[in-house]
Amino acid sequence: xxxIFEAFxxxxxxxxxxxxxxRTTFFMAVCFSVLAMLFLELLPxxxxxxxxxxxxxxxxxxxxxxxxxxxxxxxxxxxxxxxxYFISFSFAVSTVLRLTALMTAFSIFFLTVHPDDFxxxxxxxxxxxxxxxxxxxxxxxVPTIATETETIxxxxxxxxxxxxxxxxxxxxxxxxxxxxPVIVSSIRRALQVAESLESRAFxxxxxxxxxxxxxxxxxxxxxxxxxxxxxxxxxxxxFILRTMLPSPLPDWFFWTFPF
Amino acid sequence: MIFFDDVWFEYEPNQPVLRNLxxxxxxxxxxxxxxxxxxxxxxxxxxxxxxxxxxxGTVYLEGVDTRKTSTAQLARKVGFVFQNADHQLFxxxxxxxxxxxxxxxxxxxxxxxxxVNRFLTLFELTKYQDQxxxxxxxxxxxxxxxxxxxCVEPQVLILDxxxxxxDALQKQKLLDFIASFRKSNHILLLVTHDVEFAVKAxxxxxxxxxxxxxxxxTPRQILSNLSILERARLLPPQLTQFAHQLAEHEPRxxxxxxxxxxxxxxxxxxxxxxx
Numbered sequence: 001x002x003x004i005f006e007a008f009x010x011x012x013x014x015x016x017x018x019x020x021x022x023r024t025t026f027f028m029a030v031c032f033s034v035l036a037m038l039f040l041e042l043l044p045x046x047x048x049x050x051x052x053x054x055x056x057x058x059x060x061x062x063x064x065x066x067x068x069x070x071x072x073x074x075x076x077x078x079x080x081x082x083x084x085y086f087i088s089f090s091f092a093v094s095t096v097l098r099l100t101a102l103m104t105a106f107s108i109f110f111l112t113v114h115p116d117d118f119x120x121x122x123x124x125x126x127x128x129x130x131x132x133x134x135x136x137x138x139x140x141x142v143p144t145i146a147t148e149t150e151t152i153x154x155x156x157x158x159x160x161x162x163x164x165x166x167x168x169x170x171x172x173x174x175x176x177x178x179x180x181p182v183i184v185s186s187i188r189r190a191l192q193v194a195e196s197l198e199s200r201a202f203x204x205x206x207x208x209x210x211x212x213x214x215x216x217x218x219x220x221x222x223x224x225x226x227x228x229x230x231x232x233x234x235x236x237x238x239f240i241l242r243t244m245l246p247s248p249l250p251d252w253f254f255w256t257f258p259f
Numbered sequence: 260m261i262f263f264d265d266v267w268f269e270y271e272p273n274q275p276v277l278r279n280l281x282x283x284x285x286x287x288x289x290x291x292x293x294x295x296x297x298x299x300x301x302x303x304x305x306x307x308x309x310x311x312x313x314x315x316g317t318v319y320l321e322g323v324d325t326r327k328t329s330t331a332q333l334a335r336k337v338g339f340v341f342q343n344a345d346h347q348l349f350x351x352x353x354x355x356x357x358x359x360x361x362x363x364x365x366x367x368x369x370x371x372x373x374x375v376n377r378f379l380t381l382f383e384l385t386k387y388q389d390q391x392x393x394x395x396x397x398x399x400x401x402x403x404x405x406x407x408x409x410c411v412e413p414q415v416l417i418l419d420x421x422x423x424x425x426d427a428l429q430k431q432k433l434l435d436f437i438a439s440f441r442k443s444n445h446i447l448l449l450v451t452h453d454v455e456f457a458v459k460a461x462x463x464x465x466x467x468x469x470x471x472x473x474x475x476x477t478p479r480q481i482l483s484n485l486s487i488l489e490r491a492r493l494l495p496p497q498l499t500q501f502a503h504q505l506a507e508h509e510p511r512x513x514x515x516x517x518x519x520x521x522x523x524x525x526x527x528x529x530x531x532x533x534x
Contacts, residue, residue: 148346154310155347159408160334160363177359180349184393188345 009064009143010114016219017059017112022121024220028055029109031227035234036101042090043255044237045097051230052104061111068107069100076100081168090256115139120214129208137193145186152181260285261307261415261446266316268302276302278470280316286414289437289447291457291478294467295492300450301342303467304417307448308337320415335364338413342420344404348392353384356392357407364411374410382406398429415446422453434459454482454496458517466491483515498522 012018017025035048056065076096083092119136123129156177157163163174241249261284268277276299284290292300305311306318309325318325320336341347350356354375361371379385382402387395392403401421409416422430437460440447451457457464457478464481466474474480474487481487485503488495495503502516502525509529516522 151341151343152346154305155339155341156349157310157330158308158334158337158339158341159347159360160331160411161359162329162331162363177349181346184349185343185345 009146010110010112010139011061011064012114013060013112015058015060015112017055017108019219020112020223021214021216021220022113022118023125023214023216024223025109025113026118026121027224028227029105031231032105033102035231036098036105038234038238040091040094040098041254041256042094042097043252045094045101049097049101049104052101052108055108056104059108059112061108064111065104065107068103072099072103078168078172088257089259093257110139117214120210120212123210124214130203141186141189144189145182148185149178149182152178152185155181260319260321262319263303263306264317264319266306266313266318268299268306268311268314275314276470277306277313280470280472282465282472282475284446284448286444286446287441288463289441289449289461290463290465291449291451291461292465292467293451293454293457293481293491293493298467298491299470300467301419304339304419304448304450307415307417308333308339310339331363334360334413335411336413337415337417338408338411339417340405340408340419340421342423344397344400347404347407348400351391353379353388353390353392353395353403356403357410360407360411374412378406378410397424398426401425401429413445415448416440417448417450419450420452421449422451422456430456452493454493458482458496466493479515479517482517 032048032052036045039045039048056062076099079095079099080089080092083095115136118139119132122132122135153163161174161177163171165171166174237249241247261282263280263282266277266280267275269275280303292303294300302311306313306325307320309318309328309330312318312326320333325333348356350359357375357378358371361374366374376385379388382405384395384399384403384406387399392400395403401424405418405421421433425433434456437447441462447461449457449460461478464474464476464478465472466481466487468491473490474484482495483499485495494500496517498516498519498521499514501522502512502514506512506514512529513521513525516525
């Protein structure tokens with residue numbers, strides 16, 4: 001379960017993707033997420049995922065990405081079963097693909113952008129410092145919470161908790177003894193962090209200056225334009241081509257499983 | 260019996276956290292596992308109830324290879340109280356919290372009720388029985404965590420840093436409890452940095468350093484051996500430090516002192532001789 005977090009754990013590497021401006025990577029993540037939300041057909045979603053894979057490769061992070069896919073397997077299995085039962089298998093597969101696309105889009109972002117750089121990007125976009133700081137703190141604590149979740153799982157398994165037993169509903173319920181301590185200790189920690197920030201005079205100066213600034217380069221513009229074009233194409237297909245009758249879109253576009 | 264047969268363990272490839280570790284613990288023994296931060300103490304303890312499986316070598320619990328069974332199955336035999344009580348408390352009431360392990364292990368309704376009440380009384384928590392565990396104080400939460408593991412009455416009990424953030428009274432209560440546990444034929448394993456506590460609580464100390472077992476013996480053998488203590492970054496008990504410093508002035512003074520009674524006796528002898 002905690003393997004999901006692997007996809008969002010920043011690792012310092014020197015790659016093309018790591019050298020981009022955080023605003024570019026964020027823009028890409030948003031464009032690809034919107035794209036994934038536009039379609040529920042199998043093949044378009046597959047194309048979206050495939051068009052992101054080169055960036056995962058460029059970031060030299062295939063390992064982390066695929067490990068987090070395995071972590072997603074439990075949730076994916078759950079979605080598959082529930083949706084196949086209530087709607088259809090095709091719909092279930094599309095939903096899982098959409099989830100994978102969303103996860104991939106944001107995992108590229110989180111894997112390649114240092115949280116502090118993103119906070120800096122937010123500040124340069126005129127977001128108040130407190131919000132930018134809260135964001136970088138949230139990201140900073142993801143690995144801490146992931147480790148803590150593992151400890152809590154160990155503690156409850158030592159008390160005889162079996163995660164893999166019972167029907168689907170029971171299996172979800174099995175996670176309650178893990179989720180509650182995770183939430184409670186996160187809240188406790190948040191309060192502690194707030195107190196320690198206050199005692200170190202957080203927010204005492206009205207205007208802050210930065211040591212490092214951010215600068216957009218040619219490759220940043222190139223990637224932003226690329227993502228924007230893909231997004232526009234997606235919007236064009238969804239809102240113009242798909243509404244036309246008879247449909248100018250090829251048959252494979254609407255291909256589904258027959259069940 | 261717990262038997263570690265040449266155990267190696269690594270979280271990341273080629274970075275062994277436990278190396279070449281062999282260890283036997285017999286029923287009735289109380290053992291303290293000591294060593295510096297990151298020495299592998301908790302990692303070793305997690306092998307006993309199968310939370311971790313060795314990368315190489317084998318861990319046997321009562322002759323059963325932990326690789327061939329699950330933590331949930333081992334939970335009936337091994338109780339594990341984690342360092343931070345907040346990592347295991349989740350239920351709506353104290354009763355439900357203590358009953359959680361028993362329900363997981365399919366105890367009967369009557370048995371669960373009987374044990375919940377017995378352990379609430381034993382740990383002086385009865386007056387809070389219908390409250391939420393989260394309303395308890397830190398010390399009470401620690402006691403509740405202990406009660407909720409002990410109610411299964413495991414043959415092996417592992418306590419990870421039980422004295423952390425406990426006041427003197429709570430430590431004494433824990434010692435009383437351990438003393439009663441020692442009389443039975445169970446195994447108690449303490450993971451701790453607290454030498455003063457270990458001296459009073461156990462009859463065997465196993466010292467780990469950088470994943471290797473560097474010493475195994477009685478508290479007296481281990482805690483008066485300064486070179487071992489230094490390697491494991493442990494400070495000897497104050498009395499032992501006192502004895503060593505005194506011996507510099509008075510060579511006849513014994514340096515393997517552990518208890519207050521022994522120290523008083525030794526000082527008295529010296530005083531009598533000098534009179």
